[in-house]
Amino acid sequence: MPATVAPVTLCRIGEALDLLDIRYLADGYGSLLAMWERHAVLFALEGPEDEILVMRARPHSTVPPDWADRAYRVVNEWNLAGRFGKAYVGDPTERGQLPVYAEIQVPLRAGAHDALLVEMVDSGQTMSAAFVDWLHDEGALL
Structure with a gap:
């Protein structure tokens, strides 16, 4: 039986997380948040028609502002070596610290079958x- 392609919804993302045994919370803003010891990952749908699957990771640790140049160099090194996804240094927090993010965005206007959605969430x-x-470790930033 061929896999059925269906629109990607927050409910389906939650089902994929459940299949992967990843615990998560709904944040009340239309996103799902999974947390690990060193980082959290936000799973959301963005775009004009909620057609873009966004998986945005943020380490719990932040970078002091006087390390900004180093942070940009380390993030650029990751981006040059990485196969997919992007990393970036975010705007300063209320305490003036710099958060660092990694993010994958996948346009899914055509939908996806369950196995592909699970694979994308697992990859993210x-x-x-x-x-x-x-x-x-190797980046020696956090």
């Missing part, structure tokens, strides 16, 4: 964990 969470581990 795997990439986010690798990014955060790299920042703590």
Whole structure:
């Protein structure tokens, strides 16, 4: 039986997270938030028709403002070496610290079958964990 392609919804993203045994919370703003020891990943649908699957990771640790140049160099190094996704230094927090993000955006206006959605969610969470581990180890930023 062929896989059925269906629109990607927050409910289906939650089902994919459940299949992967990833615990998450609904944030009340139309996103799902999964948390690990070193980072959190936001799973959301964005775009004019909620057609873009966004998986945005943020390490819990932030960077002091006097390390800004180093943060940009480390993030650029990740972006040059990475296969997909992007990383960036965010705007300063209320305390003046710099958050660092990794993000994958996938346009899915045509929809996706369940197995593909699970694979994309799994890839997003795997990439986010690798990014955060790299920042703590080889990147020596956090």
